Amino acid sequence: MNDTATWNEAAETATESAADAAEAQKKHKIEREDRKLEKRLCREVGRAIADYNMIEEGDRVMVCLSGGKDSYGLLDILLKLQKRAPVNFELIAVNLDQKQPGFPDHILPEYLKQLGVKFHIETQDTYSIVKKVIPEGKTMCSLCSRLRRGILYRVAKELGCTKIALGHHRDDILQTFFLNMFFGAKLKGMPAKLVSDNGEFMVIRPLAYVPEKDLIRWAQVREFPIIPCTLCGSQENLQRKQIGNMLREWEKKFPGRVESMLGALQNVVPSHLMDRQLHPFETLRTTGIADENGDMVFDEEELPLPAALPTEQIISLTPAR
Numbered sequence: 001m002n003d004t005a006t007w008n009e010a011a012e013t014a015t016e017s018a019a020d021a022a023e024a025q026k027k028h029k030i031e032r033e034d035r036k037l038e039k040r041l042c043r044e045v046g047r048a049i050a051d052y053n054m055i056e057e058g059d060r061v062m063v064c065l066s067g068g069k070d071s072y073g074l075l076d077i078l079l080k081l082q083k084r085a086p087v088n089f090e091l092i093a094v095n096l097d098q099k100q101p102g103f104p105d106h107i108l109p110e111y112l113k114q115l116g117v118k119f120h121i122e123t124q125d126t127y128s129i130v131k132k133v134i135p136e137g138k139t140m141c142s143l144c145s146r147l148r149r150g151i152l153y154r155v156a157k158e159l160g161c162t163k164i165a166l167g168h169h170r171d172d173i174l175q176t177f178f179l180n181m182f183f184g185a186k187l188k189g190m191p192a193k194l195v196s197d198n199g200e201f202m203v204i205r206p207l208a209y210v211p212e213k214d215l216i217r218w219a220q221v222r223e224f225p226i227i228p229c230t231l232c233g234s235q236e237n238l239q240r241k242q243i244g245n246m247l248r249e250w251e252k253k254f255p256g257r258v259e260s261m262l263g264a265l266q267n268v269v270p271s272h273l274m275d276r277q278l279h280p281f282e283t284l285r286t287t288g289i290a291d292e293n294g295d296m297v298f299d300e301e302e303l304p305l306p307a308a309l310p311t312e313q314i315i316s317l318t319p320a321r
């Protein structure tokens with residue numbers, strides 16, 4: 001073999017090992033990011049559970065599993081937390097098979113068996129009922145979800161569950177808040193914890209602090225066997241979709257805005273809104289006593305603004321007259 005051939009071989013081997021090293025480095029970085037994501041998910045779910053006292057000693061929690069990324073993520077993180085939680089509680093995964101055309105009914109039982117978690121699959125053909133009652137082209141969601149709710153309450157009772165856990169995340173909560181404000185003239189979101197409308201169950205949303213993008217990534221990391229949510233043939237809620245896009249755009253332009261809005265939902269000042277049911281405006285009297293937390297009528301409120309603020313975000317908090 002001549003010198004040129006040997007040098008060529010050496011160059012090729014060197015290139016290959018450099019490429020292998022770069023590939024290994026990339027893989028290592030992704031694994032590190034995924035470990036950070038897992039920690040973040042556990043931390044945020046744990047924080048929401050603690051903040052709202054969602055799960056207590058002896059609870060039997062029914063985790064509603066639809067086959068979408070959010071409910072898989074919810075069950076997955078709750079199972080992780082269950083091992084280290086300061087209280088003992090049980091988890092039961094429940095799926096309602098509504099007999100939508102093409103629903104792959106083997107996927108969830110197989111997944112749950114392999115996970116070793118207690119589960120129950122409830123089969124009720126609500127799809128046919130909804131199709132029969134709702135005229136073609138009209139939205140089916142309202143009746144469908146009413147039927148689903150009733151069935152899930154019954155199942156929760158039969159299984160002796162004390163809590164019902166749903167997979168709504170931070171972005172669902174904010175979208176609902178804006179939907180209610182824009183189309184329902186109400187300041188009303190989706191609470192992290194509430195008593196069910198039949199008064200019998202505590203409904204909890206342990207993913208309340210979790211951004212949707214983290215659940216999308218976690219579903220890829222864990223390779224959840226996702227079941228498509230379009231099987232019923234119903235149109236996506238366009239208004240919700242638009243609001244979702246609006247929030248994503250805002251977040252892209254002004255990072256941190258979505259988190260700040262979630263913070264606002266936890267920090268309400270009724271005296272500075274206009275709901276006469278929440279604050280006794282009609283009977284309000286001066287006290288003659290200075291209150292440092294009182295209203296500053298003429299001054300602008302000082303807000304902690306980020307250091308490098310885009311000019312369009314610098315706004316006066318006192319409206320121009």
Ligand code: SF4
Nearest residue numbers: 140141144145232234
């Ligand atoms: S999207 Fe389909 S399954 Fe979901 S609530 Fe609407 S009709 Fe029911």
